[in-house]
Amino acid sequence: MRHVALTVNGTRHELELEPRELLVYVLRERLGLTGTSVGCDTSSCGACTVLLNGESVKSCTLLGVQADGAQITTIEGLASDGELHPVQQAFHDNHALQCGFCTPGMVMAAVSLIEHGEATDEGAIRMGLEGNLCRCTGYHNIVLAVEQAAGVMGKAS
Ligand code: FES
Ligand code: FES
Numbered sequence: 001m002r003h004v005a006l007t008v009n010g011t012r013h014e015l016e017l018e019p020r021e022l023l024v025y026v027l028r029e030r031l032g033l034t035g036t037s038v039g040c041d042t043s044s045c046g047a048c049t050v051l052l053n054g055e056s057v058k059s060c061t062l063l064g065v066q067a068d069g070a071q072i073t074t075i076e077g078l079a080s081d082g083e084l085h086p087v088q089q090a091f092h093d094n095h096a097l098q099c100g101f102c103t104p105g106m107v108m109a110a111v112s113l114i115e116h117g118e119a120t121d122e123g124a125i126r127m128g129l130e131g132n133l134c135r136c137t138g139y140h141n142i143v144l145a146v147e148q149a150a151g152v153m154g155k156a157s
Helices: 022-029 086-093 103-115 124-127 139-153
Strands: 002-008 011-017 049-052 057-059 070-073
Touching: 011 022, 049 103, 057 103, 086 103, 086 139, 103 124, 103 139, 124 139
Parallel strands: 002 070
Antiparallel strands: 002 011, 049 057, 049 070
């Protein structure tokens, strides 16, 4: 077992982890943050996307011990004071989800894309989200939502 300290959504956690435990299962099963989905376990779908020190990562591609000392944001950490994050609000406004399974990962990837100033137009948004798969929406409304959120966050072109 390895002693690991993670700060998740602003709360510090001290954990004893087995070296083989994937970060996504640390979040879901150790910390009870089940908003982060597991779609494939093989880094293909993006459903498990979280922010690690501000960068979007697929949390099934990292071991929990590799995140020692990191600041992590999950979908549960986006809303504040009862207000949805602009990306969450834009997904709601634009009907950018159907079953919702991909949505937490899609939202986290979109937050990263926008905050890095890379959601500049439809093509850039589609390219930026290409690691996140959605079986339901056809992506059109997701792109509209990200464009709206980029405008609200002052990061549109
Ligand atoms: S569960 Fe991590 S990429 Fe699919
Ligand atoms: S909304 Fe169903 S997989 Fe994306």
